[in-house]
Amino acid sequence: MGDTLEFNNIHTEVKGSWNDGRLRFSKQSLVYKSHKTGKVDSIPAPELSAAQWRRVCVGHGIKLATSTGHVYRYDGFRDTDFEKISAFFKANYKVELAEKDMCVKGWNWGTAKFTGSLLSFDVNDSPVFEIPLASVSQCATGKNEVTVEFHQNDDAEVSLMEVRFYVPPNTGDDGSDPVEAFAQNVLSKADVIQATGDAVCIFKELQCLTPRGRYDIRIYPTFLHLHGKTFDYKIPYTTVLRLFLLPHKDQRQMFFVISLDPPIKQGQTRYHFLILLFSKDEELSLALNMSEDEVEKRYEGKLSKNMSGSLYEIVSRVMKALVNRKITVPGNFQGHSGSQCITCAYKASSGLLYPLERGFIYVHKPPVHLRFEEISCVNFARGTTTTRSFDFEIETKQNNQYTFSNIEREEYGKLFDFVNAKKLNIKNRGIKEGMKGADGYSDSDEDQHDAYLERMKEEGKIREEGDGSDESEGDSDESFNPGEEDDDVPEEYDSNASVSDSEADDADSEDEGKKKKPEKKPKKVVKEKKERKPRKEVT
Secondary structure, three states: OOOEEEEEEEEEEEOOEEEEEEEEEEOOEEEEEEOOOOOEEEEEHHHEEEEEEEEOOOOEEEEEEEOOOOEEEEEEEOOOHHHHHHHHHHHHOOOOEEEEOOOOOOOOOOEEEEEOOEEEEEEOOEEEEEEEHHHEEEEEEEOOEEEEEEOOOOOOOOOOOEEEEEOOOOOOOOOOOHHHHHHHHHHHHOOOOOOOOOOOEEEEEEEEEEOOEEEEEEEOOOEEEEEOOOOEEEEEHHHEEEEEEEEOOOOOEEEEEEEEEEEEEEOOEEEEEEEEEEEOOOEEEEEOOOOHHHHHHHHOOOOOOEEEEEHHHHHHHHHHHHHOOOEEOOOOOOOOOOOOOEEEEEOOEEEEEEEOOOEEEEEOOOOEEEEHHHEEEEEEEEOOOOOOEEEEEEEEOOOOEEEEEEEEHHHHHHHHHHHHHOOOOEOOHHHHOOOOOOHHHOOOOOOOOOHHHHHHHHHHHHHHHHHOOOOOHHHHHHHHOOOOOOOOOOOHHHOOOOOOHHHHHHHHHHHHHHHHOOOOOOOOOOOOOOOOOOOOOOO
């Protein structure tokens, strides 16, 4: 048996929607990477405590439990995968892969069991269904009844809104309320945003580009609270995918970008990115609303009780510590002007495109983040408005196309070298080779690698051959009425007309045209034309 096992097209359920990805078992850990979001779930091998093999609606699935109380479920395995996965678990994890049957009786009376962050409804010790408590948004109680509401996912075709449980009254003498006990078990692990206690810190009047406005940001241990004049947003840290810190091209401002999944909503508008804009000159002194010992114990030296410095540095440092995600910054790319971004336009707005180490991000309206692994190919195209610019097109594996236009031609060499170094598939690589540097994208006729220029030359030649010069009237007639030169109508009163010099020239032109166009049928009937006077030459 090898050191690793890898499976593709493995699915995991996220708030009612199936996301596919790749699952890899190694001696050190179990790693699952989502193809849609790029999010990675990593389970260290020593933390794995239990594993179950189950028959699910499509194929087979694995349920994994850890010693920290987390539960992971992955579906999409085949029946033949059981033996090799079971042997691998025994040899490397010392964990038995137990087979567990699901109850298919359809009964609605059973036992609710809380195991870590999972609620399991069982009938005769066989699970009927399971609810990840992290998907619960609210839990309300009534007389002998508990209503569980769920977070909604925009990608789900069908959404489960709520489930109601009837809890029979307690017949014992301990005086406890079973309904409240059930609700507390749900709320203890549910993703319910409750502003209990004081905020860790508060940032006043921060400029926010998306959604637009100025917001007070209150940092809580489990969520982020944006308070504005019109709207309030509560963003759980579990919905934060990535953090970006991007320098503006003017070198005086900084963008701080928070990528969210699922997005925050404002009416029918959804914001997948939260973009803050800071001035580099703005300073701040901040004191966390915690004791020094508590700060040291909870954040392990990542934060201190009293901090001072640039505002964007403090905000990014606090967010990194609480969200527990790395901050992505631009890599080694440097444009023609010396900045780490490229000025361009996307759709109707102008913005900045940042080439990163593992993708591209465009800010700010609308923000776009594209990872290299989801890019199918890129294309360099001639600008449609002016020859001083070009377009950069990106096509994803989902057949979505993004066009960043009006890029200065001086940026071409830098961008081409960057894309080439990242080994991205360039659609017109054979044409673009050798076009590096500012002079390589010029409009001179010596530029033999310019696909757009070559195509324009060919179209010009075709137009010249079609239009022709005014050397003879016959050439002009043939070009203007193609295919009608064989259909001249004979005139009855002109049967013995002689052939003039101009008609002889016409005949020669027609003969040459026939040689150039062999697909036309030769004339079957020789027709005589009316004698015409030769044209007067204009001196």
